[in-house]
Amino acid sequence: MGHAVEARRLEKRFTRKRSIRELLFQPFRKAEVVEALRGVDLTIREGEIFGLLGPNGAGKTTLLKILSCLVLPDEGSATIGGHPTSREQEVKPLIGLVHSDERSFYWRLSGRQNMNFFSTLYEVPRERRDGRIAELLQKVDMDDAADRPFADYSSGMKQRMSIARAMLHDPPILLMDEPTRSLDPAAALSLRRFIQDELSGRDRKTIVLATHNLHEAELLCSRIAVLMKGKVRQVGTVEEVRRWGLDTRNYELELDRWPAEAGGRFNVLSDRAWEDGRRIRIGLSGDDGLNPMLAYLLEQGVTIRGCTQVDADLEGAFARILEAE
C-alpha cells in the first residue's frame, strides 16, 4: 500500500497580530511568536482512518491546513499521494477538507444552491453536476432538506453538508477537523458510523481525523498520532498508544477476602473497590506475574472467584504522555 500523506519535519510559527494601539505605544517590543508545529513527521497509509489526537492548541488544525495548501509551512515539507503540497494544482484534486467550523457556507442559500456553487469551484463537469449533487445529498441523508435555506439546518445537518461538499470531486483523501465537535451524542454517534461504514468501509477513503476526543479516536481510528505542543509524541495503533509507558498489566480480581499482609507484596491500584465489594485491582510488572500471585493467594486460603485483565485506557496513556513532557 502506498502512502497517502507524508510530512517531514514540518514547522510552523505564527506571529500574533498586534493591535494599532500596541504598535503606537510599544513600537519596538517584539511580537509574540507561537510555535504551532515544531518538527512534525508523519506517514499516513492509504485507506486508513488516521487520528490526530491532541489537546486544544496542539497544532491539529494547523497541520490539516498545511496539508490542504491553505497555510505554507516555514520548514519541512509534506506530500499528498506523492505530490508536494507546494504544487497546489496537483494536490487539491486529491483532498477534501471537512471544516470544524459550521459556518463556511452561504446561510441565505439552500443546501443545493450551495452545492451548485461549490461544484463549479471543484470543477465537476457541467453535465454530471446535478447527478453528482443529488447522489451526495442522498448519501449524507440530506436530500429532503436540500432546498431549505442553510440557516435552518441543525448542526448535524450542517456537518453532513460539509462532508458532502468535501466529496464533490471524489477525492481519495478526506481531512476532517473535529467533525463531531458541535454535535450532540446521538448525532455524533451516527456521524461516526457514517465515517466508518460509508466513507472508510464502502468508499475506501483515506481519512485523517483531528480530534481531542479520546473515545472517538478509540472507536474510529486504526492508527493515531498524539500531537502535543506542536510535536508528535506517539504514533501507533490505538492499542500501542494505549499501552505506552505502561510496564505493568492491570488485573481485577474477585476474591472472598484480601489478606492483610498481601498489600505490601503487590501493587494495589485501588483499595476503595475492595472496601465496598469483593474486587481489587492489582498492577503486575511484566507478563509473567500472574501465576505467582494466584499461587500466593491460594496458599493463603483465599477463594478466587474471578480474574480479568483490565484494559489500559487511552486517557491514562494521555496523562502519562503529558507527564513525560
Added chain:
Amino acid sequence: MIRVAAKLWAFIVRDFQQQVSYRLAFLLQIGGMFLSLGAFFFLTRMIDPNAKGLDGMNPFEWMLLGLAFQYYFSTALYAFSAKVRSEQMMGTLEAMLVSPTSTGLVIFSSAAWDFTYAGFRVLLYLGGAWLIFGISFHLENFPVLLLGIVLTLLSSVGLGMLSASFILYFKRGDPINFFLSGMTTFFGTVFFPAEQLPAFLQGVSDYLPITWSLRVVRGALLQGKGFAELQSDLAALAVLTAVLLPAGLFLSRIAIRKAKQEGSLVQY
C-alpha cells in the same frame, strides 16, 4: 478559459441568489437612488451653466454621469476587500480556497457580482434620468462609449485589486480605501471640473482613471463626440489601465503568498 468563465458565472449566480433574498432592501435602495437623483436635479439648477470646465454641458447631466461613475469606482475600491474580509469571517473563503480554484481567481470573482450590480445601477440611473427628467443621450458613438466603459471597468478592477492587496498584506486597509475614495471624489471631476481647483492642484486629477473615464463618457454621451475627438482621453485611460491592472494582479499575488505564510488568509 471556459472553466474560468464558468467559475466567474457561478460567483455571479451565487450573489444574485443572495441578493434576491434581500428583496425589500433592494427596492428601498432603488427608491433611495431616485430620491438622490431628484435632489441633484434641483441642486444643479443653482449652478451657472457657463462655469469654467463644464464645456457647455448641462450641469445636471454633467453631474449625473459623474455620480454614476463615481459609484462604479467606489464599488471597485470596496468590493474586493469587503468581500474578501466578509468571506474570511464567514469561513467561506477557506472553503473556496481548498477547491482546485486559484486564490487569485477566487478574489477576483468575489467582486464580479458587485461590478455587475453596479453596472446595472448605473444603467438604472441613466434610464431614470432619461425617463423622469427627459434627458437625451447621444448614442451614435456607441463603440467608443463601450471602449471607454471596458477600460473604466479594467482600471477600476486594478484599483480594487490594489486596495485588496493592501488589506491582505497589512491586514488593515480601511485608511487606504478611505484615502483613495476621498481622492476620487475630490479630484475625480465628479462634482466639479478640475479647472475650478487652484492651478497647482489641477494636475492631480490627471493621475486618476476616473477623470479620463468621465471625459470619455461625458464627451460621447452628452456631446456626441467620436473617436477622433476622444482618442487622447482614451489613450490616457488605457495607459493608466495598463499600469493599474498588472500592478493590482501582481501585488495581489504577493499579498496572498504572505497571507498564506502568516496563516491570516483563512483566520481572521
